Amino acid sequence: HATPLPNFIRYIMEEDLRTGKFGGRVVTRFPPEPNGYLHIGHAKSICLNFGLAADFGGYCNFRFDDTNPSREEVEYVESIQADVHWLGFDWDDRLYYASDYFEQLYDWAVQLIKAGKAFVCALSPEEMREFRGTLTAPGKESPYRNRPVSENLDLFARMRAGEFPDGALTLRAKIDMAAPNINLRDPVMYRIKHDPHHRTGDSWCIYPMYDWAHGQCDSIEGITHSICTMEYEDHRALYDWYLEQLGIHHPQQLEFARLNLSHTVLSKRRLIQLVQEGLVNGWDDPRMPTLAGLRRRGYPPAAIRTFCERIGVGKRENLVDLALLEYCVREELNRWVPRVMAVLHPLKVVIENYPEGQVEELEAINNPEDPAAGTRKVPFSRELYIEREDFLEEPPKKFFRLSPGREVRLRYAFFLKCIGMVKDPATGEVVELRCTYDPETRGGDAPDGRRVKATLHWVSAAHALPVEVRLYDRLFSVPHPAAEEGDFKQFLNPNSLETIRPCWVEPTLANAAPGSHYQFERQGYFCVDPDATKGNLIFNRTVTLRDAWAK
Ligand code: ATP
Numbered sequence: 001h002a003t004p005l006p007n008f009i010r011y012i013m014e015e016d017l018r019t020g021k022f023g024g025r026v027v028t029r030f031p032p033e034p035n036g037y038l039h040i041g042h043a044k045s046i047c048l049n050f051g052l053a054a055d056f057g058g059y060c061n062f063r064f065d066d067t068n069p070s071r072e073e074v075e076y077v078e079s080i081q082a083d084v085h086w087l088g089f090d091w092d093d094r095l096y097y098a099s100d101y102f103e104q105l106y107d108w109a110v111q112l113i114k115a116g117k118a119f120v121c122a123l124s125p126e127e128m129r130e131f132r133g134t135l136t137a138p139g140k141e142s143p144y145r146n147r148p149v150s151e152n153l154d155l156f157a158r159m160r161a162g163e164f165p166d167g168a169l170t171l172r173a174k175i176d177m178a179a180p181n182i183n184l185r186d187p188v189m190y191r192i193k194h195d196p197h198h199r200t201g202d203s204w205c206i207y208p209m210y211d212w213a214h215g216q217c218d219s220i221e222g223i224t225h226s227i228c229t230m231e232y233e234d235h236r237a238l239y240d241w242y243l244e245q246l247g248i249h250h251p252q253q254l255e256f257a258r259l260n261l262s263h264t265v266l267s268k269r270r271l272i273q274l275v276q277e278g279l280v281n282g283w284d285d286p287r288m289p290t291l292a293g294l295r296r297r298g299y300p301p302a303a304i305r306t307f308c309e310r311i312g313v314g315k316r317e318n319l320v321d322l323a324l325l326e327y328c329v330r331e332e333l334n335r336w337v338p339r340v341m342a343v344l345h346p347l348k349v350v351i352e353n354y355p356e357g358q359v360e361e362l363e364a365i366n367n368p369e370d371p372a373a374g375t376r377k378v379p380f381s382r383e384l385y386i387e388r389e390d391f392l393e394e395p396p397k398k399f400f401r402l403s404p405g406r407e408v409r410l411r412y413a414f415f416l417k418c419i420g421m422v423k424d425p426a427t428g429e430v431v432e433l434r435c436t437y438d439p440e441t442r443g444g445d446a447p448d449g450r451r452v453k454a455t456l457h458w459v460s461a462a463h464a465l466p467v468e469v470r471l472y473d474r475l476f477s478v479p480h481p482a483a484e485e486g487d488f489k490q491f492l493n494p495n496s497l498e499t500i501r502p503c504w505v506e507p508t509l510a511n512a513a514p515g516s517h518y519q520f521e522r523q524g525y526f527c528v529d530p531d532a533t534k535g536n537l538i539f540n541r542t543v544t545l546r547d548a549w550a551k
Pocket residue numbers: 030031032033034040041042044045065227228229257258259260266267268269
């Protein structure tokens with residue numbers, strides 16, 4: 001675990017612990033709405049909430065904020081839990097649902113009605129918007145604002161009993177229609193929705209609004225620090241107002257800047273469109289910024305946690321470059337991922353002076369970063385595949401790889417010299433190289449001290465396994481699609497997925513399990529797709545290598 005960086009929330013918690021504000025405890029919560037899959041923005045919130053709680057010896061509750069039945073589904077409830085576990089966090093038995101508190105929230109609403117602090121309103125949504133006023137003009141009071149308490153109690157009970165259709169009535173807090181903060185202009189607490197809920201079924205046809213639910217749920221659970229994104233800064237006055245009126249445990253709401261990541265979108269509302277319109281292959285498409293997508297792509301959870309630590313926690317929104325995330329992924333994979341050889345775009349090589357039918361095993365290093373990873377044997381024979389782009393018939397000045405008459409090193413094997421080419425008579429394309437090898441150079445060096453300027457990866461044609469490889473590029477071709485004019489979907493990168501097959505991998509990969517990671521030497525990090533089977537391996541490119549390894 002990396003040493004946590006200081007941030008303003010951490011300072012506030014330290015101070016609160018010092019002064020004993022919440023009885024010397026830190027209790028946080030992660031409160032996702034089950035209306036989509038989690039994305040890497042949520043990871044920032046998860047790492048923050050679970051991380052801070054752990055660092056201060058407190059705990060973090062997992063709470064589904066399931067107050068809007070029309071968008072919520074069990075599929076999301078399940079995926080969200082799986083994704084948080086995958087990211088490396090656990091909530092033991094502290095799993096809660098806002099819907100478990102519906103009865104208590106109802107009772108508290110009744111309490112506010114009795115105190116003359118809430119009323120049943122019959123304004124239509126349009127009227128309500130008009131009455132609300134603007135930033136510069138105060139609002140107008142609802143004509144229903146001064147209903148007697150007894151009438152409010154009766155109507156609210158009948159709202160619950162299902163006597164009214166959707167939208168006919170709302171319960172509103174009675175605060176101040178002239179408040180400079182529009183959130184305090186008699187906000188709606190309950191709306192009618194005859195919609196079955198994934199947990200409470202048809203028990204309820206009135207549902208609490210976010211603001212009415214959230215603080216009270218925090219209070220019930222004894223949360224001390226309720227951490228949310230900056231959009232809720234203007235809601236804090238309302239959060240505080242409800243808790244003060246009820247006179248119950250009052251957590252501190254703290255806001256931080258949400259994560260924006262370049263070349264993608266981080267909002268379930270937008271991501272769901274990509275899924276529903278078939279613009280990606282589901283929530284776990286490896287191009288998606290969802291945790292399920294990143295997992296399938298091969299991003300290790302430790303890299304995501306490191307990324308969340310590195311971006312820090314502040315109050316000002318910015319756009320984090322995807323390159324930083326990719327850097328964290330490489331850094332993590334580099335430490336422990338085994339290296340193998342794979343040829344993505346094959347060009348056949350025939351070694352004329354290598355005996356036909358002979359096979360020898362060469363020793364290859366599994367991970368130069370980790371001597372304990374040991375070595376493996378890879379077969380070498382007369383016919384190989386090399387990468388097509390490692391050969392040029394007419395090489396430009398700085399091209400040091402294979403070309404006619406030139407000698408290069410084959411990784412873990414021998415020096416190889418190109419002595420001829422076979423071309424397709426129709427297209428003129430080079431389809432095969434005729435070469436010789438120098439048996440004296442086994443292991444990579446020439447006894448006579450002669451040097452080569454390039455080392456190529458290769459596989460033995462007769463032994464290599466044909467596989468499918470999926471190369472991914474950024475999902476959007478502009479840095480901040482959500483900030484562009486018009487529909488964000490018009491900025492999708494049309495070339496974000498390239499599927500190539502057959503590619504050829506060394507035979508040691510025959511039993512590669514779905515989810516396992518490999519570095520294809522000189523190509524990048526790859527991960528076996530969950531759809532792969534033993535005879536039909538599919539590799540997703542997680543990330544390319546640093547450009548540093550000279551080609
Ligand atoms: P979305 O806009 O994607 O629907 P949301 O905030 O509505 O996001 P919730 O399920 O309510 O989604 O989020 C759970 C928690 O994750 C909240 O506390 C929210 O503030 C946090 N969160 C969501 N998106 C981000 C983000 N991009 N960066 C940091 N935290 C985020």
